[in-house]
Amino acid sequence: MVAYYKSPSASTDEAAINDALAGNLCRCTGYAPIVKAMKQALATKSDHFDQQEQTIKNRLETFLPRSSCKISAPAGTVSLPATVEELASIYQDNPDATLVAGATDVGLWVTKRLNSLPHIISIGSVESLKALHETDDELWIGAGVTYSRAHSAIATILPDAGEVIRRIGSTQVRNAGTVCGNIGNGSPIGDGPPLFIAAEAILVLRKGQVTRSLPIEDYFIAYGKQDRQPEEFIEALVIPKPDKNLLYRAYKISKRFDQDISALLGVFAMTCNGDGIVTHIRIAFGGMAATPKRAYATEAAILGKPWDKATLEEAREAIQTDFTPLSDVRSTEWYRRQVAANLLTRFFAETATPTIVETRLAGWKDKAYV
Structure with missing residues (x-):
């Protein structure tokens, strides 16, 4: 308080x-x-x-370093680089070290799993990685930018993403946890990746002095495996500004509303032309596979067709082939399959037909009640 x-x-x-x-x-x-x-x-x-x-x-x-430093003790070493160049150099010299930003996930490896981490490299003192800026075309989020700092900027261009981010952990967690860290750990149930996959975001990866760009969906290869070379780290996430006609919705399903890990998260991004034909569609889910993943078969069932009930029914059938979810403590395979299809229906209800409130208001106006 x-x-x-x-x-x-x-x-x-x-x-x-x-x-x-x-x-x-x-x-x-x-x-x-x-x-x-x-x-x-x-x-x-x-x-x-x-x-x-x-x-x-x-x-x-008294605790904030002004330049790079290294703290060593019998239990291990912590490196605190001050620049991105120093970070790249230290990581190349110590490729087995563990990179941390907010450590909201890695910290649990120590406290809950009792893991020993011989060498930790913290990016918290690298000011250039805390860059958050936007142009007319994109939003750049450095690897050190926390969810709290990025929240408003993301919510401005993708309001539904902003609402999901508001439910990631608590204020304290969002103050420490970073947007790129949530991506970097490769969790299949991280809330950030599906939001950004649907939005066509790009990762900027760095190794030494060399950088490369990668569509975020290509970063996730398999459970626990990402397209990140030895000594390479995420430098930034770049989100393109969406088309003004983009219909973007994100639905987080969890056992309780606040501060809970998702059972599944569905994100939909669609554009239709003046005739109601779908000209662009991207659908991404978390919690439905070993990685955050696009629903390619479902997208194919929708693209180029009128956004009507017939297309919706095809999409509901197609989504069953896109994923083979697991049963775990959060939900069963059946539940995940059913809810994923139902989220398609919810997206349809919100984007293809007037809402209940709009329909009632229209009726009242017609009857001169208002």
Whole structure:
């Protein structure tokens, strides 16, 4: 709540306060007194938080490296490069080292799996990798950009992606976890990759002084295997600005709404011409295969056809051939297959026909009720 109080967007709005509290599980009194106290603090603008801020900043300054450094101990080594050139050089000299950005995933390897990581290279001090900028055509997200920093920029061009990102972990996790780190670990249930596959994003990979570009869907080869050469790392993600007529929807399915790993995530990006014929379609799913994956057969069943119920039924059948999902603790194979087809129907309902509200409003207007 101190961090929220100090943020430019802080307000007494209860929903906003609840969002800021997400990730903190209170097991004693509940949240009501905390929310009430926060409203009071924001309304009165107490200077207590201000008095603490400089002390915290002064302490942090002593821990922030100004140049590259290496910390060694009997348990292992941590390298902290200050530039991307130093990062590339250190990684070439130590190809078996573990790269971390926010360490929201790798940290669990240590605390939960009890893995030993002899050499860690952290990119947290590489300022150039924290670049977040956009042009008329694209959005560039450096490998060190956190989800919190990227959220607004991504949501501006892909609103549904922004809503999914709001549900990735908690505020604390999004403050540490990076967009590119979520891609780099290659998880089949990471929420970021399907969002960006559907949006035709490109990865920029670097090895030494050499860079190459790769469509993000080609990065994922098999479970635990990515198209990343030894000593190569992700430098940035580039998202092209979508066509103004693009219909983009993202649906995250999980056992609870907030802070839960997806059972599956479906993302749809489609453009139709004036006659209602589909001229562009990309469909990506997470949680349906060993990697984040496009639904190629489903896309083929839709492309070049009118976006009508007949096409929808063909697509629902085709999606059963695109994936062979597993049954696990989050859901069964049957459930994943059924929900994937149902998300197609939801996408159809939202993009091919008026919504229920629009239909009712039209009816009321016709009857002069409004």
